[in-house]
Amino acid sequence: MIHHGDSVRRRALRHAAFDVATVRAMEAPLLRSGVPLMSMAAAAAARVVLALLDDMDVDTHEAGVVLLAGAGDNGGDGLLAGARLLGEGVAVTAVTVGRSAHAAAFSSFVRAGGSVLVLDQASTIPGCASGFGAGEAGERLHTAIGLAQDADVLIDAMTGIGVSGALRGIPAALAKALGRDGGVPDRPAMGDAAHDDDDAPLVVAMDTPSGIGVDDGTLPGPYIPADMTVMCGALKPCAMLPPAAYACGTVYLADFGFDLHGHDPAVRAMDGALAARSLRLPRLQDAKYSRGVTGLITGSTRYPGAGVLTTDAAAHANIGMVRYMGPSRVQDMVLTRVPEAVLGKGRVESWVVGSGVPSAQDPQAHADTQREIITALLAHYDVGEYSTDDPRDADPNDDDADDAGLHDEVPGGDAEDGDAPFANGSAGYAMPPICVDAGALDILPSRVPPQVVITPHAGELAALLSLRGEALSAADVLADPWSWAKRAHEITGATVVLKGAITLVVGDHEDGGVVTLVSGAAPAWLGTAGAGDVLAGTMGALLAQQDGELQEDADACVEAAAAACYIHGRAAALASGSGQRGWSEPTIVRIPVPAPAMNAALSDAGLGVGAVDIDDLSDDDAVDAVGSDMDDDLGMDEVPVGHPIVAHDLIAALPRVVSGLLG
Ligand SMILES: NC(=O)C1=CN([C@@H]2O[C@H](COP(=O)(O)OP(=O)(O)OC[C@H]3O[C@@H](n4cnc5c(N)ncnc54)[C@H](O)[C@@H]3O)[C@@H](O)[C@H]2O)[C@@H](O)CC1
């Protein structure tokens, strides 16, 4: 729940995304009081385009802008932005893609001197051609595509939050020709626009790129990937959720002054302040045990390095001690790299299992003792079959694992430091938090408590869900990652960390339902072997330093898990020296709300937002008042590229990230 307070509100604006129904509810009171939101959106978009032209060293009087205008309010935003640009001397051509156009915005655009190309044969736009034949329609489409390709900037205002399903008709044809027909934008991660084809126009999307799944982050059909998106009022889920977030480019958020109070975001993004809340600052009376101990059952004779990387990462991520359990060769390797590691059983505050352990498909799986030990440990987290009833209502005494005497066999049964490791016996909800990674995902019990954090990549999530009756490929997961992460949480009960350039963390919400946090703090240099092992170790350390609260607080599980992802990503950024990120927070464009007296006058005159003429607001004061957090120079090509890294570079950077966040 978002509460009042300006700094809280600004941080929420940058880090919270609201679904379409919620955005419409936030707009409603402003529209009722006559605040000219459309004109404000247009002012923000024009500001961004002018800054972009400046950045490209294109003189406004020589610039060519093509505007794809839909029939709804998104097209209205675009037409009013076009009118503003015309007022600055930019040549703007509007290509109308629907049968109609927003009447007041269209007339403002025409009065400002804009050219218009109508594509729909059945167009009813006043003063424009209509009723032309199919041949001419084809020629007009061809002309529009050519104009768009030759433009310096293409403004995509075909559809915004009013889109339903995949693009159809003329918008679909344009998107296919100018953008992509499905699939993720295919461009280098570094420097984005600066590395793009010099001849192609830069694309500025109005509110949302046309054709993307606004509420679910999918790319259901043809769409136009944007270099920049000027989002209206509040972020929508598509600005944070992969793959759609990759199609939004750099996001500028036009701040309409929405009151966020009482509105729950659909998705939230991690930031340093939130991650810092999951880091435990050492206290005077602390010793190694009270700072948290992580036990790791990772690595195998087949994949020994994962044992080293997970243990080393955990030891570097702000806890007091690590315990390692694995084959003797791997133990030797761990001790060489992490001499402070304690071998064998003992009390732990968290576990990490599965990294570098063969999965069931691996020919060596049957002979791997690590799998047997992990299976016995995981049995303690089994809270029953998946059902629509809340498993916490189940009788904790009904525990098959306890009946089978497995508690005596799991590692840590003979605690060397006092308390037994599983002090609360068989109740899965009282077990220490555990990160279940890689080869242990296929031995996850059918239903587990939220302090079980699973860390699959897309292929592993597909395999896990396939084992539970969903016939799924990695490509299916990549196409709709949020839905599948939520499904995995629903079926297993675990807190789900679905890894990628934007990592999704889905878990229980304190008020029921699910909560989603995303972390995109890393550059793509992080896609390197062993990076997942480092995340698992970091995760173990974050889970261990919560002073036992995760067994009681499902929300805290999501936050701690997302904090580990964020810290891991920041370590990659620090180690590689790269400025590129999987996700970056938006730049806020501030647009002062016109004085209430003016709003009232507009309302009295029957001029809702839809009817506001841009000229009413484009006096010098209003234009100058359009301030923003952005520099005039957008600095598109100044993102430091950085350099490749290996997994150990990440580990070395972890303490500096911790110190940066705590400082
Ligand atoms: N509601 C408001 O007061 C405000 C809305 N604003 C703008 O208004 C937009 C929402 O406007 P609307 O509700 O009119 O909706 P949109 O303009 O986003 O979309 C409706 C138009 O898209 C077409 N369309 C929908 N699905 C399609 C598909 N699958 N294929 C092809 N065409 C499709 C419809 O035929 C219609 O012409 C926002 O995204 C934002 O840009 C801003 O002006 C700020 C204030």
Ligand SMILES: Nc1ncnc2c1ncn2[C@@H]1O[C@H](COP(=O)(O)OP(=O)(O)O)[C@@H](O)[C@H]1O
């Ligand atoms: N393009 C990318 N940009 C940012 N981070 C990435 C990218 N690709 C992968 N990652 C991150 O790198 C890690 C890879 O983990 P994983 O696939 O398990 O690798 P491995 O098994 O080699 O350790 C994850 O944390 C993932 O989020």
